Amino acid sequence: MASAPTRLDGKLGKLLVGHHAALLASRFKRLGYAWEDFTLQTVAACVPPTGKAHSCALRCADFTPAEAICVALDTGAFQRLTGQTVTPLLARGYAWPMLGGGWVVPLLPPAHYRADPGLLATVAPDVAKAVRMAVGLAAGQPYAYDQIDAVWRPTRTQWEGIVREFLLDPSRTFAADIETPWKRRADMSEAEKASGEDLTQTIDEFNVTWRTDWGVSVPWTEEYVPGVIAMLRASQTRGTTLFWNGAYDMPRLTRHTGIVFDPHHTRDTKDLFRVWRNSVPRKLAVATSLIPDNYGVPPWKHLGTDSPVYRAWDVVALLRNDIALHRLVRADGADPAYDLFMRRLDPHLVRMSRVGLAVDASRVSRLVEELPRRMAEERAAMTAALTAPRYKVWKTRPAAERGLAGVEAAGPIEPCPGTRAVLQCGACGATEVDAGHVGRKTILEAV
Structure with a gap:
C-alpha cells in the first residue's frame, strides 16, 4: 500500500506513482536514475480508506512499459522524464508524454507547498488524475488529449x-x-x-x-x-x-x-x-x-x-x-454565496463605481470627528456581549491568519458567527472553518 499522496516529507525527494515497480525501475535506470532516488508506488485504483479524498491507498496492477503512469514530485524528475523545461506551476496538473512512452502527471516540488500552503489543495486532484488514467489503461482505454x-x-x-x-x-x-x-x-x-x-x-x-x-x-x-x-x-x-x-x-x-x-x-x-x-x-x-x-x-x-x-x-x-x-x-x-455576492451585490457595486456617489462633505467631516468615539462604543458593546468561546475580529489578513493558527490566541478563538456562516456556505471552498482551511485572503474575500 502507498502512503498518503499528500505526504510532503523532506526525506521523500522524488515521488513517482506508476505501474509495476520492476518496470519503473528499469525505465528510470535507463534515464540515469538509481533505484534509491525514488519512492516507488503502484497505481490501479484509488481506495479512500478513511473516506477522505486526500488519503488514498493505491492498489497494484501490471502494465506494459508503454502504459506507464507516473506522478513526479520534483522539477528535475519531471524534466528528465519528459524532456520539458516548463516552469512547475505551468506543468502541474496535466498529463505530459514520457520519453520512451507513457505519461507523467507532475506535482509541485515541496518548496512551492511550503511557500503557499493553499497549493496543497492541488495534490489530491493531481494524483486522482494519474489514478484515473491508470484505471482507464487497465480497462483498455488509452489516455489521449481532447482535440480542438x-x-x-x-x-x-x-x-x-x-x-x-x-x-x-x-x-x-x-x-x-x-x-x-x-x-x-x-x-x-x-x-x-x-x-x-x-x-x-x-x-x-x-x-x-x-x-x-x-x-x-x-x-x-x-x-x-x-x-x-x-x-x-x-x-x-x-x-x-x-x-x-x-x-x-x-x-x-x-x-x-x-x-x-x-x-x-x-x-x-x-x-x-x-x-x-x-x-x-x-x-x-x-x-x-x-x-x-x-x-x-x-x-x-x-x-x-x-x-x-x-x-x-x-x-x-x-x-x-x-x-x-x-x-x-x-x-x-455554495450557490447561495455566489448568488448573494456575484448575482445580487456585484451589479450594484459596478453601477456605484461607474456613476459615483453624491457625498455630503459636511456630514463626512462630522462623521470623521465622531468615528473614534462611536467605534469605541461599538467595541465596548461587542466585548460585553461575548461569551465563551470568545470571538475575535481581526483588522488585517495577516492578523486573521495568525489568529486562526493560534499564534495570538490565549485561549480558543473562533471566527464570529456571521463569518463562520458565510464560510460554511462555501465561499472559501471549505466545509469547516479551521486553521487548515482558512488561509490567505479568505476572511476579507469571503465576507
Whole structure:
C-alpha cells in the first residue's frame, strides 16, 4: 500500500506513482536514475480508506512499459522524464508524454507547498488524475488529449461567416479574451516606458468561442474589429459574455469599442472559481487542471501567446470551466454565496463605481470627528456581549491568519458567527472553518 499522496516529507525527494515497480525501475535506470532516488508506488485504483479524498491507498496492477503512469514530485524528475523545461506551476496538473512512452502527471516540488500552503489543495486532484488514467489503461482505454480546432487569423470570407454564425443565435454563452503586449507596465522596457505609450492598454489579438471544441483568434485590426464589436453587442443584448479576470479585459475593450459591459449580461468565471476554491491560485491554467471535467485538456499555457493553440485553448478552457463550475458550486452547496455576492451585490457595486456617489462633505467631516468615539462604543458593546468561546475580529489578513493558527490566541478563538456562516456556505471552498482551511485572503474575500 502507498502512503498518503499528500505526504510532503523532506526525506521523500522524488515521488513517482506508476505501474509495476520492476518496470519503473528499469525505465528510470535507463534515464540515469538509481533505484534509491525514488519512492516507488503502484497505481490501479484509488481506495479512500478513511473516506477522505486526500488519503488514498493505491492498489497494484501490471502494465506494459508503454502504459506507464507516473506522478513526479520534483522539477528535475519531471524534466528528465519528459524532456520539458516548463516552469512547475505551468506543468502541474496535466498529463505530459514520457520519453520512451507513457505519461507523467507532475506535482509541485515541496518548496512551492511550503511557500503557499493553499497549493496543497492541488495534490489530491493531481494524483486522482494519474489514478484515473491508470484505471482507464487497465480497462483498455488509452489516455489521449481532447482535440480542438484552432482557427487563427481567418480570411475575410471565413471571418464574416463566423460572425454571421454567432449572430444567428447570440443567446449562446460567448467566451472572450484579449492579448496585450504586456500585462503590467512594470514589465515594459525602459524605452517603451519612455515612449509615453502604455502598451498594457494596447489590444493585439481577440480570442473567442461559444463551443467547447473550437476557438478562433483574430488580430485587432480594422478588418476584424467590426465583427468583434457586432458579436459583443449582440452578446450584451441577448446573451452572456464570459471573461477570466474581467477587471483586466473589460476596461480595455470598453476603451477600444465603446461598449459598456452590463453586469446582467457579463460573467467573470474567475469569481465563480473563487467561490468553489478560494485557497488556490486563480490562474486559468491552475483552475482548469483542478476541474474533473477537464481530464483531457492538454498543457497549453507554456506554448506562449503567439501559438494559435494557446489562444484557442484560452477561451475553450474558459467556457468549459464556466459550464463545470456552475454544477460544482451547486453540488457543494455554495450557490447561495455566489448568488448573494456575484448575482445580487456585484451589479450594484459596478453601477456605484461607474456613476459615483453624491457625498455630503459636511456630514463626512462630522462623521470623521465622531468615528473614534462611536467605534469605541461599538467595541465596548461587542466585548460585553461575548461569551465563551470568545470571538475575535481581526483588522488585517495577516492578523486573521495568525489568529486562526493560534499564534495570538490565549485561549480558543473562533471566527464570529456571521463569518463562520458565510464560510460554511462555501465561499472559501471549505466545509469547516479551521486553521487548515482558512488561509490567505479568505476572511476579507469571503465576507
